[in-house]
Structure formats: C-alpha cells, structure tokens
Amino acid sequence: xxxxxxxxxxxxxxxxxxxxxxxxxxxxxxxxxxxxxxxxxxxxxxxxxxxxxxxxxxxxxxxxxxxxxxxxxxxxxxxxxxxxxxxxxxxxxxxxxxxxxxxxxxxxxxx
Amino acid sequence: xxxxxxxxxxxxxxxxxxxxxxxxxxxxxxxxxxxxxxxxxxxxxxxxxxxxxxxxxxxxxxxxxxxxxxxxxxxxxxxxxxxxxxxxxxxxxxxxxxxxxxxxxxxxxx
Numbered sequence: 001x002x003x004x005x006x007x008x009x010x011x012x013x014x015x016x017x018x019x020x021x022x023x024x025x026x027x028x029x030x031x032x033x034x035x036x037x038x039x040x041x042x043x044x045x046x047x048x049x050x051x052x053x054x055x056x057x058x059x060x061x062x063x064x065x066x067x068x069x070x071x072x073x074x075x076x077x078x079x080x081x082x083x084x085x086x087x088x089x090x091x092x093x094x095x096x097x098x099x100x101x102x103x104x105x106x107x108x109x110x111x
Numbered sequence: 112x113x114x115x116x117x118x119x120x121x122x123x124x125x126x127x128x129x130x131x132x133x134x135x136x137x138x139x140x141x142x143x144x145x146x147x148x149x150x151x152x153x154x155x156x157x158x159x160x161x162x163x164x165x166x167x168x169x170x171x172x173x174x175x176x177x178x179x180x181x182x183x184x185x186x187x188x189x190x191x192x193x194x195x196x197x198x199x200x201x202x203x204x205x206x207x208x209x210x211x212x213x214x215x216x217x218x219x220x221x
Contacts, residue, residue: 031207033208041213042211042214043155043201043211045208045209045210048207048208050207056206056208058208059208091155098145099157100145100157100209102154102155103154104153104154105154
C-alpha cells in the first residue's frame with residue numbers, strides 16, 4: 001500500500017474487555033513501532049520489531065499488553081482486561097532507514 | 112533516563128515571521144534528530160532530520176544541531192497559518208528507539 005494503515009480507526013470498549021489493534025506497515029519496511037499518545041501528551045514508545053529479531057518490549061506498560069508481528073509484515077497489538085487509563089490513540093509506524101512513517105492511529109476509548 | 116525537552120507553548124507568531132522551535136536532549140550519545148509536525152487529531156509527519164552539527168535547510172524549514180550544547184532547533188521562515196500545529200522533536204541514540212518530546216504548539220496568526 002501507499003502508506004501505513006491501521007484498523008479500526010476508533011474503538012470503544014468496556015472496562016475489562018480485550019481489544020486487538022491492527023497495523024499494516026509499508027511494504028518492504030522491516031522495522032515497525034507501536035506508540036501510545038494520550039491527550040496533550042507526547043508519544044510513548046511501546047514495542048519495536050525489526051525483521052526476525054526478538055522484539056524490544058521495553059515500553060510495554062504492563063503484562064496486559066502484548067504484540068506480535070506475523071510474517072514480518074502485519075502487526076497486532078493486544079490489550080487484555082482494558083482499563084480506563086488505557087484510553088489513548090495508538091499509533092503504529094514503519095521505518096525505512098531512519099525515517100518513520102506513521103499510520104493514522106486507532107483511538108481507543110475504555111468506558 | 113533519556114529525556115527530550117520542549118517548551119509546550121503555545122508559540123504565537125504573525126504570518127510571515129520566523130518561528131523558532133527549540134529542543135534539548137539529555138543523552139550525549141544521541142546520533143539522529145528529527146522534527147515532526149502533528150496537526151490536531153492527525154498522526155505525526157516527518158518534516159526534517161539532521162545528523163551533523165550545523166544547519167540543514169529544506170525550503171522554508173531549517174534544522175540546526177549543536178551536539179556540544181545538546182540542542183536542536185527548527186526555524187520556519189515566512190510562517191503561514193497552515194503551519195499552525197504541534198511540532199515534535201525526536202532523538203535516537205544507540206538503540207533504534209526514538210525518544211519524543213511532548214511537542215511545542217505553534218500558532219501562526221494572520
């Protein structure tokens with residue numbers, strides 16, 4: 001595709017439910033990042049995938065958060081037992097050399 | 112802990128003026144520096160990157176890097192109302208994980 005795509009664009013869920021967020025990176029980009037951005041806040045790094053290497057999970061805030069990347073392409077971020085403080089925009093970015101290209105994000109609202 | 116600091120603003124400049132946005136970082140090993148623009152409700156988009164000390168110009172934008180003083184700045188010449196956005200500074204050190212500042216809100220008024 002022409003750019004990074006994410007789905008869904010908006011997700012409203014109830015506290016305690018699990019959610020899955022999807023990211024389709026730019027074809028050929030081997031690096032993929034997930035970030036979280038809360039209202040008025042900067043970008044909070046969550047997880048980084050590079051090729052077939054083990055992902056850097058150092059930014060995941062708790063063990064309720066996990067992510068996988070299948071076939072070196074599509075990535076899914078899963079949040080289990082969602083909490084209200086998980087409400088944020090979740091951004092995915094894929095990278096070519098040093099340049100990151102961001103997707104449009106998924107706005108998650110936990111009621 | 113690696114930190115990237117930006118003045119949250121808002122920075123208000125008149126149309127046609129030069130807007131100066133500043134960013135300081137704590138990690139002396141930082142190697143790559145980026146400026147992103149983020150419109151309200153949208154995702155960040157890359158404006159410029161700079162790796163070496165000095166100035167780098169691209170159209171109306173100039174990035175300035177001073178590694179000794181650990182700051183990077185972005186100058187926007189002939190500012191337009193369409194430049195009104197939040198500008199994010201990002202820094203990459205030894206890892207491939209960028210650290211982002213919280214951003215500076217720029218308002219260009221007619």
